[in-house]
Amino acid sequence: MSRFGISGWTLRARIFALCLAAGLLLGGLGLAAAFAAAGANNAVDVVLDRVGPMRVAGQNLSTALVDQETGVRGYAISGQAKSLEPYESGVTDAQARIADIRKLLKPGDRKIRASLDQVEQLAAKWRTEVAEPLVRTVRTQGTEAAQQRVEAIDTRDFDRIRAAVDTLQLEIQILRDTSAAVARDSSGNLVAVEIAAAIVILVTGVILLILLDRLVSRPITHLAGQVRQVAAGDYDRHIDTASYGSPDLIGLAEDVDRMRQQIASELSEVRAARQQVEWINQQLQSQAEELTRSNRDLEQFAYVASHDLQEPLRKVASFCQLLQRRYAGQLDDRADQYIGFAVDGAQRMQRLINDLLAFSRIGRLTSGFTDVDLNKVLGDVKSQLEARAGEEAEITWSGVPTVEGEEPLLTTLFVNLVGNSLKFRRPDVPPVITITASRSQEEWRINVRDNGIGIEAEFADKVFVIFQRLHARDAYEGTGIGLAIVKKIVEYHGGRIWLDVDVPEGASIWFTLPVLPGAEEPDSAEVEEVTA
Incomplete structure (x- = not known):
């Protein structure tokens, strides 16, 4: 194997070479089987399509010739025209049967053609020398003269016709036997080809099994054993290649x-x-x-x-x-x-x-999360801040949901946000505070917006730091911890908070709260407005 470099072949190459060799052998056997089958079919066609019809035509030819002899003799005895009908029909049938046999002949059927020609010549000679003169004798001289002529006729002429017909039938039988022998030989060859193909397939399968066992099964089993040792923890073991x-x-x-x-x-x-x-x-x-x-x-x-x-x-x-x-x-x-x-x-x-x-x-002393309706919370907030809001303040909210949380902390959240909006109002301008909510995937985005003095963008992060004030203590009351408390409450509830600096006036603070599992977004057409 090393002489031809087979030892360096891959498994795919070896299997491909084996399958190619087997395919070539099976292809050759297939061609041989095709030729054998074609020969058998041709031989069967000869027997069925040529020999059989020729044998029938030969038998009918023999019958037509006998009818001619019988008709002539009967006409010579009786002198009646009706007795001559077998002769006349026999002549027509004989010519038709000879034509049928000729149509079935092939260039190689020389002996059959020669025998047919002999029969045709002898029959024509008999009609010319025997039958037609006898018929003329009956018509011109009468039956007695015809009978005398019949007794004088040599029957060996018609016997030669019979012998020629027998020779023709014998040649047709020989053709049939030859075709049958060819069919039998072709069938035997086809069986031999099938046996050879089976042997090739069997040998190919055995060689393939041996290849798979030596080149795949055994090596993989050996490799699997080494891999199992490595998998067992022996990571320093070298895999033998x-x-x-x-x-x-x-x-x-x-x-x-x-x-x-x-x-x-x-x-x-x-x-x-x-x-x-x-x-x-x-x-x-x-x-x-x-x-x-x-x-x-x-x-x-x-x-x-x-x-x-x-x-x-x-x-x-x-x-x-x-x-x-x-x-x-x-x-x-x-x-x-x-x-x-x-x-x-x-x-x-x-x-x-x-x-x-x-x-x-916040977050240390907890009463546990419950379902909290923010509409109720805002109603409570409005009541708590009613004195600070005064008669001119307008506080509205719409679409606020029910969330999971601690109601006291959420109340504190809105008290601080709404309270800041009321505190930082513009002079001589009635405060307008709007609270809206919208759902974004798995969280609620809640916005508290007012028309107050607003917050500069540079202080967007500073406002949520504890004890940070943006104004002098004597300008606005408070400790500066309100928005820090709001941020801690929002984060405690799993949300986030930020300042929207892109509003034309006032302050706009956004924060998020998680959506209750299975909660549906409230109808935006249901808007509750409260004026304080």
Whole structure:
């Protein structure tokens, strides 16, 4: 095999060569079978289409010749014209049968043609020398003279005709036997071709099985065993590629070994990464414990701020207010101013502490999420802000949905947003506050817009930072924590918030809230308007 370079052939090339050789052999056998079948068909056609009709025509020819002799003899005896009819019809039939046989003859049927010519010549000679003179004798001399002539006729002439007809039939039978022998031989050859084709197919199948076993099954079983050892954890085991004869499997084994090497390399990296992740997890766990401790400290601080710090602050504020009420006007103006500063500072400190506590409690002190109808929430907000809104303010909302959340926190959210719109109104312009909602895939986009003084684009991010103020303290009241509380409430509910800076006037704040599972978008035609 190495002499022809077969050992370097791929499995596909070997199978292709085997199939090509088998195909060529089967093609040759197919041609032989086609020739054999054609020969058998030709022989059968000769027997059925030529020999059979010729034998029938030969028998009918013999009958027609006998009818001629019988008719002539009967006419010689009886002298009646009716007795001559078999002769006349026999002549016509004989000529027709001879013509039929001639039509069936082929150029190679020389013996049959020669025998037919002999029969035709002898029959014509008999009619000329025997039959026609006898008929003339009956017509001219009478039956007695005709009978005497019949007795004098030599029957050997007609016997020669009979012998010639028998020879013709014998030649036709020989043609039939020859054609039958050819058909039998062709059938035998066809069977031999079929047996040879079966042997070729069988041998090809055996060789193919041997090739698959030696070049595929055994090597793959051996390779699978090595792969199982690698899969069991022996990633350092080298895959043997020298025991595979087919270049395909050699390449496959080399690919598997490269994959093993890659897996081993990546596994080493994964182990190193796992160690690093474990170290990071330990650090995160330490930080989580530190955060837990810090949260406990913050909770303790909140408790102290809400109880221990507010109590002395309330006392300071109370006594400062007592001083202001009792000694107002009794001291000089500077003393009254100092006392006012002290009262205002104590009150602002108290508001800051309360707002800070409220900010820190968002998400820590929870009552659990429920289905909250924002229409009801806005109705409550409108009622709470009715005194601040005054008679000229207009607050409307439309299409607001039912969401999942904590109703007190959502109420605080809208109180801060609507309250800011009322606070930062334009002088001598009635405030108009519009709240709308629209669905965008799996979230609600809610917009609170007013016609107030608005917010500059450069402060779009700053407004949501805790204790950030954009105006002087004496211009607008408040601690600057309202929008920070709003942002924390929105994020606690899984949403996001931003400032729309592309409005011509006023402020426009957008925020999102998740859609309830299975919720439908409310009909935009159902708009509820409330004027405060």
